[in-house]
Amino acid sequence: MPRVTAVLVVQDGDRWLGATLEALxxxxxxxxxxxxxxxxxxxxxxxxxxxxxxTQLVTATGGTFGVGIARALRATTPVADEEEWLWLLRAxxxxxxxxxxxxxxxxxxxxxxxxxxxxxxxxxDPARIRSYGETVSRLGTTVALVDDELDQAQYDQASDVxxxxxxxxxxxxxxxxxxxxxxxxxxxxxxxxxxxxxxxLAGHRIVRVPAARVLRARRxxxxxxxxxxxxxxxxxxxxxxxxxxxxxxxxxxxVPLHWLSLLPLAVVRSLGQxxxxxxxxxxxxxxxxxxxxxxxxxxxxxxxxxxxxxxxWRAIAPLRLTGAPxxxxxxxxxxxxxxxxxxxxxxxxxxxxxxxxWVVAASIALGVVLFWRLLGATSLEGGGLLPLAGSPSQLxxxxxxxxxxxxxxxTGAADPANSLWALLGSATWWDPSFSVVLLWIxxxxxAALGAWWAATRVSERVWPPVAAALxxxxxxxxxxxxxxxxxxxxxxxxxxxxxxLALIEGARSWSAAAAASLLFAAIVAAAPSLAPxxxxxxxxxxxxxxxxxxxxxxxxxxxxALVAPLVIDAVRRGTPLAILADPGVVQPSAPPSGWxxxxxxxxxxxxxxxxxxxxxxxxxxxxxxxxxxxxxAPLALVALLALFFRGARRSIPALALAAVGLATAWAAGHVQxxxxxxxxxxxxxxxxxxxxxxGIVGAAVVALExxxxxxxxxxxxxxxxxxxxxxxLLAAPILGTSPVHPGDGRQLPALAAAAGSxxxxxxxxxxxxxxxxxLQVRLERGEGTTLDDxxxxxAGRTQPSEEDAALAELAGNLASxxxxxxxxxxxxxxxxxxxxxxxxxxxxxEQSATRERAVESLDATAALTPAxxxxxxxxxxxxxxxxxxxxxxxxxAYGIGVLAVQGAVVLFALLLALPTRRRRRVVQTRSSTxxxxxxxxxxxxxx
Numbered sequence: 041m042p043r044v045t046a047v048l049v050v051q052d053g054d055r056w057l058g059a060t061l062e063a064l065x066x067x068x069x070x071x072x073x074x075x076x077x078x079x080x081x082x083x084x085x086x087x088x089x090x091x092x093x094x095t096q097l098v099t100a101t102g103g104t105f106g107v108g109i110a111r112a113l114r115a116t117t118p119v120a121d122e123e124e125w126l127w128l129l130r131a132x133x134x135x136x137x138x139x140x141x142x143x144x145x146x147x148x149x150x151x152x153x154x155x156x157x158x159x160x161x162x163x164x165d166p167a168r169i170r171s172y173g174e175t176v177s178r179l180g181t182t183v184a185l186v187d188d189e190l191d192q193a194q195y196d197q198a199s200d201v202x203x204x205x206x207x208x209x210x211x212x213x214x215x216x217x218x219x220x221x222x223x224x225x226x227x228x229x230x231x232x233x234x235x236x237x238x239x240x241l242a243g244h245r246i247v248r249v250p251a252a253r254v255l256r257a258r259r260x261x262x263x264x265x266x267x268x269x270x271x272x273x274x275x276x277x278x279x280x281x282x283x284x285x286x287x288x289x290x291x292x293x294x295v296p297l298h299w300l301s302l303l304p305l306a307v308v309r310s311l312g313q314x315x316x317x318x319x320x321x322x323x324x325x326x327x328x329x330x331x332x333x334x335x336x337x338x339x340x341x342x343x344x345x346x347x348x349x350x351x352x353w354r355a356i357a358p359l360r361l362t363g364a365p366x367x368x369x370x371x372x373x374x375x376x377x378x379x380x381x382x383x384x385x386x387x388x389x390x391x392x393x394x395x396x397x398w399v400v401a402a403s404i405a406l407g408v409v410l411f412w413r414l415l416g417a418t419s420l421e422g423g424g425l426l427p428l429a430g431s432p433s434q435l436x437x438x439x440x441x442x443x444x445x446x447x448x449x450x451t452g453a454a455d456p457a458n459s460l461w462a463l464l465g466s467a468t469w470w471d472p473s474f475s476v477v478l479l480w481i482x483x484x485x486x487a488a489l490g491a492w493w494a495a496t497r498v499s500e501r502v503w504p505p506v507a508a509a510l511x512x513x514x515x516x517x518x519x520x521x522x523x524x525x526x527x528x529x530x531x532x533x534x535x536x537x538x539x540x541l542a543l544i545e546g547a548r549s550w551s552a553a554a555a556a557s558l559l560f561a562a563i564v565a566a567a568p569s570l571a572p573x574x575x576x577x578x579x580x581x582x583x584x585x586x587x588x589x590x591x592x593x594x595x596x597x598x599x600x601a602l603v604a605p606l607v608i609d610a611v612r613r614g615t616p617l618a619i620l621a622d623p624g625v626v627q628p629s630a631p632p633s634g635w636x637x638x639x640x641x642x643x644x645x646x647x648x649x650x651x652x653x654x655x656x657x658x659x660x661x662x663x664x665x666x667x668x669x670x671x672x673a674p675l676a677l678v679a680l681l682a683l684f685f686r687g688a689r690r691s692i693p694a695l696a697l698a699a700v701g702l703a704t705a706w707a708a709g710h711v712q713x714x715x716x717x718x719x720x721x722x723x724x725x726x727x728x729x730x731x732x733x734x735g736i737v738g739a740a741v742v743a744l745e746x747x748x749x750x751x752x753x754x755x756x757x758x759x760x761x762x763x764x765x766x767x768x769l770l771a772a773p774i775l776g777t778s779p780v781h782p783g784d785g786r787q788l789p790a791l792a793a794a795a796g797s798x799x800x801x802x803x804x805x806x807x808x809x810x811x812x813x814x815l816q817v818r819l820e821r822g823e824g825t826t827l828d829d830x831x832x833x834x835a836g837r838t839q840p841s842e843e844d845a846a847l848a849e850l851a852g853n854l855a856s857x858x859x860x861x862x863x864x865x866x867x868x869x870x871x872x873x874x875x876x877x878x879x880x881x882x883x884x885x886e887q888s889a890t891r892e893r894a895v896e897s898l899d900a901t902a903a904l905t906p907a908x909x910x911x912x913x914x915x916x917x918x919x920x921x922x923x924x925x926x927x928x929x930x931x932x933a934y935g936i937g938v939l940a941v942q943g944a945v946v947l948f949a950l951l952l953a954l955p956t957r958r959r960r961r962v963v964q965t966r967s968s969t970x971x972x973x974x975x976x977x978x979x980x981x982x983x
Contacts, residue, residue: 042122042123042125042144042147042148043073043119043122043124043125044073044124044125044126044127044140044144045071045072045073045074045075045124045127045213046064046073046074046075046126047075047077047113047126047127047128047129048060048064048075048076048077048129048131049078049105049109049129049130049131050076050077050078050079050130050131051104051105051108051131051263052263052264053130053132053263054082054131056131056132056257057078057082057131058085058088059134060129060131060133060134061084061085061088061089061092061094062092062134063134063135063136063137063255064092064129064135065088065091065092065093066137067137067138067141068138068140068141069138069140069141069144070093071093071127071140073095073116074092074094074095074096075094075095075096075097075112075115075116076089076094076096076098077098077099077100077108077111077112078097078098078099078100079099079101080099080101082099084097096112096115096116098111098112098115104222104224104227104228105206105207105228105231106221106222106223107224109126109128109221110221113126113213113216113221123212124212124214125144125147125210125211125212125213126210126212126213126216127140127143127209127210128206128208128209128211129207129208129254130207130260130263132163132256132258133160133207133208133254133255133256133257134163134254134255134257135158135208135252135254135255136252136253136254136255138251138252139252139253139254140252142158142251142252143156143158143210143249143252145249146199146247146249146252147210147247150245150247152244153244153245153246153247154211154239154242154244154246155203155204155209155210155211155212155215155235155236155239155245155247156209156210156246156248156249156252157172157173157201157204157205157208157209157232157247157248157249158208158248158249158252158253158254159172159191159248159249159250159252159253160205160207160208160254160255160256161191161253161254161255161256162255162256163255163256163257164257166253166255167190167191168190168191169186169187169188169189169190170187170188170256170259171184171186171187171204171205171256172185172186172195172204173185173186173201173203173204173248174201174202174203174204174205174232174233175201175202175203175360175361176202176233176237176360176361177360177361177362178360178362180286180289181282182230182233182278182281182282183361183366183369185201185369193250195250196250199247199248199249199250200245200246200247200359201236201246201247201248202233202236202246202356202359202360203233203234203235203236203237203240203246204232204236204246204248205232206222206231206232206235206260207232207254207256207260208252208254208256209232211235211239212244215239215242215244218242218348219239219344220344220347220348221235222234222235223235223341223344224337224340224341225288225338225341226281226284226285228259228261228263228277229260229261229277229278229280229281230281230282230284230285231260233285234288237285237356238344238345238348240351240355240356240359241345241348241349241350241353241356242348242349242350243350243351261273261274261277272323275321275324276321276324276325276327276328279324279325280327280328280331280332283302283328283331283332283335284332284335284337284338284341287299287332287335287338287342288338288342288345289353299333302329302333303329303333305329306325306326306328306329309325310325313325399488399506399510400485400488400489400492400509402488403485403487403488403489403509403510403513404484404485406513407481407483407484407485409774410770410773410774411480411481412774413773413774413776413781413782414477414480414481414780414782417477417782417783418471418473418474418477418782418784418785419471419473419474419476419782419783419784419785420473420477420480420525420780420781420783421780421781421782421783422778422779422780422781422783423523423525423526423625423627423778423779423780424524424525424624424625424627425476425525425527425624425625425780425783425827426624426787426825426826426830427473427783427785427787427824427826428461428464428465428473428475428476428828429465429472429826429828430472431472432462432465432466432469432472434828435458435466435472435828436466438454438462438828438829439454439458439459439939440453440454440605440931440935440939440942441453441454441605441931441934441935441938442454442930442931442932442935443930444829444834445821445825445829446825446829446830446834447818447819447834447843447844447847448819448841448843448844448846448847448869450833450834450841450843452609452613452831452833453606453608453609453833453938454605454606454831455565455623455830455832456564456599456602456606456623457565457566457623458828459562459565460562460565460566460623461827461828462828464476465828473785476527476827477782479527479530480522480530480780483518483522483530485513486534487509487512487513487518487533487534487537488510488512488513489509490512490534490535490537490541491505491508491509491511491513491537491737492506492508492509493505493537493538493541494508494537494538494540494541495508495509495737495738495741497540497541497544498690498738498741498742498745499741499742499745500745501744503744503751503752503755504741504744504751504755505741506755507740507741507744507755507758508737508738508740508741510759510762510763511675511733511737511740511759511762512533512537512733514763514766514770515533515730515733516639516640516642516647516668516733516765516769517529517640517641517726517729517730517733518530518533518730518733519766519769519770520642520643520647520726520769521533521642521726522778522780523769523772523773523778523779523780524627524778524779524780525779525780526622526624526627526724526726527566527623527624527827528566528567528622528623528624528727529566529567529622529724529726529727529730531562531563531566532563532566532567532570532726532727532730533730535559535562535563535566536563536730536731538559539559539560539563539574540734540738542559543556543581543592543595546592546595547587547591547592548587548588550591550952551952551953553588553591553594554950554951554952554953555953556595557594557595557596557597557598557599557949557953558598558950558953560574560578560595560596560599561599561601561602561946561949564602564603565599565602565603565623566623566727567622567723567727568620568621568623568723568832569620569622569704569707569708569723569727569728570704570727570728570731571599572704573700573703573704573728573731575596577697577700578593578595578596580693580696581693584693597945597949598946598949601941601942601946602942602946603619605938606832606833610832610833610836613833613837614838614839615833615836615837615838617711617713618713618714618832618833618836618837619832619836620711620713620722620723621713621714621723621832621836622723622724622727623830623832625830626714626715626716626721626835627716627721627724628716628719628721629642629643629644629721629724630643630644630645631643631708631709631710631722631725632644632709632725633665635665635669636665637702637705637706637709637725637729637732638669638702639668639669639672639765640672640729640732640733641729642705642724642725642726642729643725646664646665647668648768648769648772648777649664649768650664651768652768667765668765668766671761671762671764671765672761672762672765673761674757674758674761674762675736675737675758675761675762676736678739678740678743678744679691679695679698679736679737679739679740679743680695680739681743682694682695682739682740682742682743682746683739685742685743685747686746687742687745687746688742690742691738691739691742691743693738694735694736694739694742695736695739696735697731697734697735697738698731698732698733698734698735698736698739699732700731700735701729701731701732701733701734701735702728702729702732704725704731704732705725705726705727705728705729705732706728707728708722708723708724708727708728709722709725710722711723713836714832714835714836715836715837716816716835719810740758786823786824787820787823787824787825787826788804788820788823788824788873788912789873789875789907789908789910789912789913789915790908790910791873791907791908791915791917792804792872792873792875792915793823793824795872795873796821796822796823796824799822800821800822800823801821802822802871802872802921802923803819803820803821803870803872803873804820804821804824804871804872804873804874804875805817805818805847805850805851805869805871805875806818806819806875806876806877807851807855807875807876807877807894808876808877809876809877809879809887809888809890809891810890811886811887812886813886813887813889814890815851815855815890815894817847817848817851819869819871846865846868846869847865850865850866853865854894854901855890855894855897855898856893856897857897857900861903862901862903862904863903863920866918866921867921867922870923870924871918871921872917872918872921873915873916873917873918874915874916874918875913875915875916876891876894876895876898876913877891877913878911878913878914879891895914898914898916901916903918903920904916904917904918905917
């Protein structure tokens, strides 16, 4: 039998030392020598030391485990002509009685073995393995082959490994000296891994011995710490160790490249950590990079590696873990982590490729078919759509409070929706208007995805979420908003399911509550008329979930911060109702009837049914309402039946939400808050109807969940009928009959647009005849008014300002023959062009006469020169314009303060919203005897 010298290093382990000495005394095969390395303050019990066979005590202050071993070996002399093994132990590692005998038996059977490692098991639960072999991935990441698993002999067959943990292992003394022991740059993490790699490169084998068990009380990283290391600290230590090994193992020519890439790679990895919802790991990434950049132990480690190396790196390649085995191993680690933390398996992720993928794919195909005319467009026009500003800096510069370039201009609060336009435009920074094109083309799949994901919170079956996704994507109000270019309503419909999702989780998660607050703010910005309904819903949810009351009640705070400046300005101007105006271009519409509201029709039109019925020779009234109502009846019936099925309690909040949304839509149709020429307009009822549709679909999901196997048939009937109810709306964009169409980004005739491009301060006075014989007047600067220039304060004004009155007087005199001299007015407002809008088809006689009179008057005005007559209208120039230097106007202290407060609130919510763990299901998992589980089609999840 070979000689064994046990080295016991007492690193802050006095409380475990007695038990370890007892374990050594109980060995069936005792070590030949036992050297204890301890602090001078450590007191060894004489009887315990004698029983364990302590042959030498080395006192030393401080130092790592490797330093302690080196001190012990310097104090002992190798026995000549005798093979000697080192048994490396810490005070908190107590070997089982037959541990050493099992280790020696393993090395006697394999003379090429230089290191043998035991099973390190939990001192409090010996049935749980803490460490049993280590390896690396292709990129050098540490992979613990076994970590915190129940010992069921599942790993007892394979013995050869790349490395084992140092504590508890036996190492041939000659090999230990040949590789020069442990690396000083790896005091705890990866110490055994690095030793194993160097031993392997020296040409020796490393095995793990299943019969040898050593009880470990703590991780090596927890030595000299009062509490266990956090996940963040462990991640930082692991990254630091990985970078150290990278510098040691890399070829000499690659070391400078690795050094130069440290900081950029840390930034990239930090972004990856954020995307992976691990923000706590970001500081560790940066700290590890800086530590590796100034790691003075690397040169010595590289020298030791070069001296001891006898074989190439290909010798360890078969022992690395790569490809599918690595993915399977990591999936297994995630499942083990979920089990330890009491989390249920992520059934939503498992079901996505089974049901969610194909419904999203189908909606992508449908979106491409519906909006094929928009493919290749760079901007959209028509309805409520206008181009966005030409650069993200212009979009972000219009947030908060400051000067507004609309009409004659004013200084005041920006619409909260400007934040949405800035985010949208920044997504396609090279052409902000292109983001709206992408939004329209991808709206259907995004709507389907949001509804599907939200439905999985109340249903664990495959079909109910699929039905919810289809119903939400073909909602009448959603398709109407897309057809009419109501971008605010489109965003509301896309974001509502995610808000519900975040609110459900927000009762127990600060991260989810913060995400809900950002979604709440975005929805209120896109449709301010929804604010009262959403506030009521949040308050009710907070009361219903008292444990999460504090989290949920704070959800409206970011929205309040964004809306407060607008409310203050609106009240100060005497137009408080202006805050309810829809963002963007004012679009008057007739309110729908009661039956229209019930079938989610946002205006008094027939939603295209008049044209379809005319093909069959049928009058639109009353069939244009009765047919859609009949087709939507199955959905209403299923939603109402949810009150009588199992799980009815979950349908009550959904139906209550539907009632609140319906009331909001009705109220929106009876309030006038903005004006457009001679017409007035209120908030579009569509936002409230999206909330109403959300409640109906939510109740239907609860009912389908309770129907079991019958859910498939019922869901097919409901979704097919609902899709048939919106056939005219689906056909409109295909046939090109909807107002939205590709644009060229130009709002003014080419001559005026070119002049505005080179001189953004030059104005174009636009005169638009109204049906009642009046003229609508607007002043556009530069290349024309963009979507982000719109203002609720301007659209909701009830009294014109002095500037507005002067501008109206100038326009009225220009459009009427007389002796009026327009030059002072044109000079005052810096107007270089006058444009009369083109005459539309089927206009009223008064409107046509007004236009003709205005054109004749402008032709007769000596100061103006006719320029062009095109599809954009009839244009005149004012060649005598003398451009005055523009006066600088900033935000002022108040504007800067508003922006700072809003930015701080939103930033805080954004940082808090970054989740740090995987999501859980709301419904309880039950055996899927009714319906087979959906496969994930994921190599990391499926066996």
